[in-house]
Amino acid sequence: MMSKTSKVGIIGAGNVGADVANALVLLGRCVRVVLFDRTLSKAEGQVWDIEDSIPLLKEMEIIPSNQYEDLADSDIIIVTAGVQPKLGQTRLDTLSDNAQIIRSTIKELDRVAPNSIVLIISNPVDVLTRIA
Numbered sequence: 666m667m668s669k670t671s672k673v674g675i676i677g678a679g680n681v682g683a684d685v686a687n688a689l690v691l692l693g694r695c696v697r698v699v700l701f702d703r704t705l706s707k708a709e710g711q712v713w714d715i716e717d718s719i720p721l722l723k724e725m726e727i728i729p730s731n732q733y734e735d736l737a738d739s740d741i742i743i744v745t746a747g748v749q750p751k752l753g754q755t756r757l758d759t760l761s762d763n764a765q766i767i768r769s770t771i772k773e774l775d776r777v778a779p780n781s782i783v784l785i786i787s788n789p790v791d792v793l794t795r796i797a
Contacts, residue, residue, distance in 0.1 A: 677746035
């Protein structure tokens with residue numbers, strides 16, 4: 666039997682980040698989820714939608730945030746942040762912008778959550794993982 670993870674942080678409250686948070690809630694695989702986005706209102710809106718299902722499930726806390734400090738003590742941090750390709754662009758076309766996002770994100774995570782396991786989902790995932 667697998668044990669529950671205490672705290673999972675998700676960076677990026679877009680479609681992918683919100684879906685990851687929702688899946689964690691539905692699966693009940695952790696006690697606390699922190700959904701981080703640089704725009705707090707975006708994280709709050711996603712959390713409000715996800716919270717609607719929590720009363721039907723086990724006890725769980727989901728927290729919206731725009732402060733990296735809220736990710737401290739996370740067992741796992743999932744990075745989904747990045748720019749979306751514009752019409753006609755490939756994922757590689759977003760590399761420059763997403764590399765900058767990953768570098769600044771990892772710098773903050775080194776500061777507040779140096780012992781967390783970090784999973785990169787942002788694209789292009791192989792190159793961004795190497796940069797991280």
